[in-house]
Amino acid sequence: MSAQKCVRCAKVATRLPRGLCKGCYNRARYRGTLGDYERKTRTVAETIEELTHLGLDERLPIAPQLRALAPQLGMTYRGVERAWNRHRKQQAA
Numbered sequence: 001m002s003a004q005k006c007v008r009c010a011k012v013a014t015r016l017p018r019g020l021c022k023g024c025y026n027r028a029r030y031r032g033t034l035g036d037y038e039r040k041t042r043t044v045a046e047t048i049e050e051l052t053h054l055g056l057d058e059r060l061p062i063a064p065q066l067r068a069l070a071p072q073l074g075m076t077y078r079g080v081e082r083a084w085n086r087h088r089k090q091q092a093a
């Protein structure tokens, strides 16, 4: 994963939820201003919804479809696969 800059303080970090470094994220959460920052990650439900919209067919082998659709979602195959697995687990529960 490539390093990114925090949108508030420009501190470089590898993992930035909502584009914020840990310090800024905690500060925003404390102040209740997290909603001001755009969510960069999709929820599992949103990802599955998009995959379905793009033509994912659960009756066909899933892996090749996820591999083909991942770039269209701007996601990595691993990221899509993870969302899919979580989705399946939720269905089974």
Ligand SMILES: [Zn+2]
Pocket (backbone or CB within 6 Å): 006, 007, 008, 009, 010, 011, 020, 021, 022, 023, 024, 025
């Ligand atoms: Zn910051």
